Amino acid sequence: MKPITIEFNVSNQDETFREDSVTFDKVEELFDYVSPGGDCEHMPANLNEVQMIFLPPSHPNTFNSIADLRVTLQMGIVFLTGPLSTIVQVAQEIIDKVGRGELGEGFLAIIGAEN
Secondary structure, eight states, X not given: OOOEXXXXXXXXXXXXXEEEEEEESSHHHHHHHTSTTXXXXXXXXXXXXXXXXXXXXXXXXXXXXXXXXXXXXXXTTEEEEEEHHHHHHHHHHHHHHHHTTOSOHHHHHHHTOOO
16 A cells, blocks of 8 residues: 555634644554554544545556545545555554554544543
8 A cells, every 4th residue: 555644634714734743654553653652642622624545556457447436535634645555454453443542532522432
């Protein structure tokens, strides 16, 4: 998987601007970031949008062209954008990790899954 960039956007009346961005080389690093005690716990309170951008694969899927289709999945204020196969894989991992209590409260709150 190629690097993942996360952009944290905030709004100030009519203006939206990027507060910060983080890049990960592996999806495991992303889940470390959003786990309990991870840096995601220190997000600013005035976030209005979090963009997670997954880059396309190095080698396109020639057997199944829909796998690389660019899609966006919204969960709360989080938008995951990238190849369909990647977004489905990450979404399944999020579902698993929420069920096992492996995601931090800050991340649960912004995806709308707080307990």
